Amino acid sequence: MAGFLLTGVVAIGGVAVERYVGVRDTQRAVLAELRTQAHDLAREARRGGSPVHLEPAQLRSALANGGRVSVVSAGATDDFGITRGAEVSSDSGAGDGAAPTIPKEAWNKRIMDRSAELASEIEAGRVPPAALTQHLVSRPSGPPIGIVYAPISAKETYRGAVILARELTPPSPRSTVWTAILFALMASGLLWVGTRRHPSGRLPTWVSGLLVGLCAAAPVIGGVPGLWVATALLGLGLGACLNGPLAALCHGIRTQPSTYGYVAPAVVGLSLLVFVPFVMGIAIAFFDKSGDFVGLDHFTEVLVPSTTQQTDFWQTLGITVLWTFSNVVLHVGIGVALALVLNRPNLRFKGLYRVLLILPWAVPNYITALVWRGMFDSTNGAVNALLGVFGADSVTWLGDGGTLASNFLANLTTNVWLGFPFMMVVTLGALQSIPSSLYEAAEIDGATRLQRFRFVTMPLLKPALVPAIVLGTIWTFNMFNVIYLVSRGAPGGQTEIMITEAYKAFWILERPGLAAAYAIMIFVVLLAYGVTTDRVTKASQGAFE
Amino acid sequence: MSHEGSSRSVTARQWPSHLLLALVTLVTLYPLLIVVRIALSPGNSGFTSSLDPIPEDVSLDNLIAVVSRTAADGSWVFGQQALNSIIIAAVTTVFAIFLATTAAYAFSRFRFPGRRVALLAFLISQMFPGVLMLIPLYQLLEEFGLLNHLVGLIIVYSTTAIPFCVWMLKGYFDTIPRELEEAAIMDGASQFTIFWRIMLPLAMPAVAVTALFAFMTAWNEFILAFTFMSEESAMTLPVMVNNYVGENSVQWGLFAAASLVVSLPVIALFYGLQKHLVGGLTSGAVKG
Numbered sequence: 037m038a039g040f041l042l043t044g045v046v047a048i049g050g051v052a053v054e055r056y057v058g059v060r061d062t063q064r065a066v067l068a069e070l071r072t073q074a075h076d077l078a079r080e081a082r083r084g085g086s087p088v089h090l091e092p093a094q095l096r097s098a099l100a101n102g103g104r105v106s107v108v109s110a111g112a113t114d115d116f117g118i119t120r121g122a123e124v125s126s127d128s129g130a131g132d133g134a135a136p137t138i139p140k141e142a143w144n145k146r147i148m149d150r151s152a153e154l155a156s157e158i159e160a161g162r163v164p165p166a167a168l169t170q171h172l173v174s175r176p177s178g179p180p181i182g183i184v185y186a187p188i189s190a191k192e193t194y195r196g197a198v199i200l201a202r203e204l205t206p207p208s209p210r211s212t213v214w215t216a217i218l219f220a221l222m223a224s225g226l227l228w229v230g231t232r233r234h235p236s237g238r239l240p241t242w243v244s245g246l247l248v249g250l251c252a253a254a255p256v257i258g259g260v261p262g263l264w265v266a267t268a269l270l271g272l273g274l275g276a277c278l279n280g281p282l283a284a285l286c287h288g289i290r291t292q293p294s295t296y297g298y299v300a301p302a303v304v305g306l307s308l309l310v311f312v313p314f315v316m317g318i319a320i321a322f323f324d325k326s327g328d329f330v331g332l333d334h335f336t337e338v339l340v341p342s343t344t345q346q347t348d349f350w351q352t353l354g355i356t357v358l359w360t361f362s363n364v365v366l367h368v369g370i371g372v373a374l375a376l377v378l379n380r381p382n383l384r385f386k387g388l389y390r391v392l393l394i395l396p397w398a399v400p401n402y403i404t405a406l407v408w409r410g411m412f413d414s415t416n417g418a419v420n421a422l423l424g425v426f427g428a429d430s431v432t433w434l435g436d437g438g439t440l441a442s443n444f445l446a447n448l449t450t451n452v453w454l455g456f457p458f459m460m461v462v463t464l465g466a467l468q469s470i471p472s473s474l475y476e477a478a479e480i481d482g483a484t485r486l487q488r489f490r491f492v493t494m495p496l497l498k499p500a501l502v503p504a505i506v507l508g509t510i511w512t513f514n515m516f517n518v519i520y521l522v523s524r525g526a527p528g529g530q531t532e533i534m535i536t537e538a539y540k541a542f543w544i545l546e547r548p549g550l551a552a553a554y555a556i557m558i559f560v561v562l563l564a565y566g567v568t569t570d571r572v573t574k575a576s577q578g579a580f581e
Numbered sequence: 582m583s584h585e586g587s588s589r590s591v592t593a594r595q596w597p598s599h600l601l602l603a604l605v606t607l608v609t610l611y612p613l614l615i616v617v618r619i620a621l622s623p624g625n626s627g628f629t630s631s632l633d634p635i636p637e638d639v640s641l642d643n644l645i646a647v648v649s650r651t652a653a654d655g656s657w658v659f660g661q662q663a664l665n666s667i668i669i670a671a672v673t674t675v676f677a678i679f680l681a682t683t684a685a686y687a688f689s690r691f692r693f694p695g696r697r698v699a700l701l702a703f704l705i706s707q708m709f710p711g712v713l714m715l716i717p718l719y720q721l722l723e724e725f726g727l728l729n730h731l732v733g734l735i736i737v738y739s740t741t742a743i744p745f746c747v748w749m750l751k752g753y754f755d756t757i758p759r760e761l762e763e764a765a766i767m768d769g770a771s772q773f774t775i776f777w778r779i780m781l782p783l784a785m786p787a788v789a790v791t792a793l794f795a796f797m798t799a800w801n802e803f804i805l806a807f808t809f810m811s812e813e814s815a816m817t818l819p820v821m822v823n824n825y826v827g828e829n830s831v832q833w834g835l836f837a838a839a840s841l842v843v844s845l846p847v848i849a850l851f852y853g854l855q856k857h858l859v860g861g862l863t864s865g866a867v868k869g
Binding site: 284285287288292294295296298299301302303305306308309310311312313314316317318320370374377378380382383384385389391392393394395396397398399400401402403404406407408410411413416417418421422425453461462465466468469470496499500502503504506507510511514516517535538539542548551552554555556558559562563566 | 595598599601602605606608609610611612613615616628631632680681683684686687688691693694695699702703704705706707708709710711712713714715716717718720721736737739740741743744745747748749751752753755756757772773776786787790797800801803804819822823826831833836840843844847848850851852
């Protein structure tokens with residue numbers, strides 16, 4: 037049941053995306069071709085002296101028959117009920133709100149009438165010069181029409197314009213090839229996932245090959261209906277490969293409803309407010325500010341070093357990894373050490389120490405980050421004052437006057453100070469739950485203090501510490517405030533980490549798409565981290581048990 | 582306890598521990614003392630080259646200026662913002678803890694289809710960079726008319742706090758021996774009774790830590806609040822503090838005073854929850 041539902045969702049989604057992208061591609065290609073043609077024709081007309089005139093009837097028939105070429109004497113300023121001068125943009129459909137209500141004949145007539153008017157205006161020299169421009173017009177029925185204008189000018193006098201119009205029929209050959217590749221890839225991916233999940237249900241190679249081939253070929257051969265076939269096949273594949281887990285889930289909900297009752301509110305809330313925005317955020321990366329689909333352009337811009345960028349991605353990644361690693365090691369080291377000291381029996385002032393040591397965690401970190409920035413100040417900062425007490429010279433810690441190491445160290449100090457209390461509290465909490473009888477037993481068996489730590493404390497701390505370390509790593513990786521407020525990326529953007537670069541793209545460059553692309557790279561890196569720790573150390577194994 | 586017999590020698594050996602703890606505590610407290618000094622110093626002096634954290638002249642001018650801040654129309658805007666922060670943080674805490682304890686209990690004690698995927702999804706959601714969520718969340722809140730509404734921030738904060746709370750609580754539930762529940766099942770207790778009467782009280786130290794975290798997330802959060810709450814009367818305290826930070830300069834006196842005002846409730850809460858953090862309920866229960 038759920039499998040069929042999924043099939044439907046995937047089919048509709050796939051076709052919608054393909055059509056949208058395919059149509060856009062086609063339109064772009066056709067318009068580009070039209071533009072070249074119009075330009076050539078305009079040049080020809082200029083050389084030949086007089087512009088070619090098409091009678092309205094000829095233009096009408098040209099438009100009606102998919103409109104190959106129409107040349108009329110008309111200006112580049114248009115008043116066809118169409119916004120002028122816009123590149124093909126998302127508002128091309130919405131911009132001419134009147135168009136859908138006008139019948140095709142009347143619409144064509146309007147173009148012709150206005151063209152004639154413009155022609156006379158151009159001859160009278162009243163219409164200002166205009167550059168080559170294009171527009172996309174959607175109609176109530178049938179594919180949209182792309183229109184390209186090219187002014188015909190000779191020695192500063194405008195003698196007319198070339199107008200080319202053509203119906204934009206999807207899909208173009210190019211997008212079909214992409215569709216085939218896309219579908220083949222998706223089909224192979226699904227088959228691969230399915231085989232991994234259910235090794236017993238592995239399909240014979242020729243069947244898988246046939247399925248992939250069908251998915252790839254259907255849209256090429258069958259056009260839009262073929263697209264539906266391919267998507268349906270894919271959906272079935274997805275349904276089949278998720279069928280086992282989904283069936284298990286349905287069975288689980290039927291047999292132990294109360295368990296799902298415990299989990300459902302959290303899962304539903306999280307899906308609506310975390311996962312939905314996440315998917316929306318990913319979509320943003322593929323569009324530029326004006327809403328045009330730009331494909332992978334933002335990702336190339338992030339990944340490929342260019343001269344316009346202050347820093348390159350790979351260096352930033354290196355700094356981010358170094359930053360995260362050094363922080364987490366120090367957080368855990370200091371946190372666990374302090375917790376062990378604080379947990380010693382009969383230690384006096386235990387409560388006082390604990391409450392004082394937790395304080396950095398209690399104060400909002402953007403406040404303390406600013407304070408630390410002040411403390412690292414080269415003239416009035418406490419750090420240099422302290423160095424002065426020991427007779428050391430003042431150091432220019434922050435800004436472009438400092439080195440990469442000094443700026444990094446200032447950031448690190450601030451964040452270690454901010455982060456160790458969390459690990460300390462987690463460790464303390466876990467230490468409380470270790471029964472002291474275990475230590476007593478170990479003592480009776482003659483275990484040394486070190487052995488007790490190694491064989492009693494460590495294993496029992498692990499279930500609480502592992503999730504804390506994984507989360508701590510992720511948080512440090514995304515620790516925006518410290519970098520942004522303490523070193524501010526100095527010197528020359530070298531201490532910038534990935535998250536601050538993403539925010540910079542968002543707030544300073546005002547390019548949400550680029551910021552989203554950067555953020556997706558961050559997510560990919562973190563995911564890779566999660567997967568490798570899982571594989572290499574089996575760290576989360578305990579946590580999942 | 583077995584240690585009691587040797588308590589004298591233990592006390593005698595404590596001085597290295599105290600030395601270490603005192604040193605660490607000093608380093609830890611120093612930046613905070615600096616904030617206090619700047620807040621209590623008259624004027625907007627900011628940082629001085631002196632290492633001494635004790636203010637030379639004590640003046641409450643900065644604190645009074647921050648607390649009595651009024652809007653253009655004469656309303657007491659600080660009071661309004663403080664109330665916003667309190668409501669948002671308190672409701673978020675209750676909401677998040679309720680959702681997280683139940684989910685964490687199920688993740689810890691039951692095996693069910695989808696469990697691993699859900700746990701993994703909770704963990705992965707922590708990897709989503711905030712900047713990626715900012716625009717969509719803004720659009721969603723705008724769609725539902727929740728911009729400049731306390732409800733909007735409460736919903737966003739509670740859901741973003743859940744994954745952490747669930748993971749922390751699950752880790753803690755895992756350390757509680759199952760024998761206790763098995764005994765309760767023998768006595769005929771229902772599933773919910775076990776959760777409510779046995780697991781939850783035993784997990785109190787962890788619940789306290791987690792609640793504290795949820796409260797702080799909501800109380801201290803800046804970027805989302807800054808983006809979603811543009812009206813002065815809807816702002817939270819962290820956004821208020823930001824008023825004193827200019828593009829290139831900081832009004833240090835007022836900033837420090839405002840920081841102090843924002844931090845004090847959380848510090849008080851830490852102090853109040855001390856005994857929960859300390860209470861070794863589980864070990865006691867196992868032994869008894």
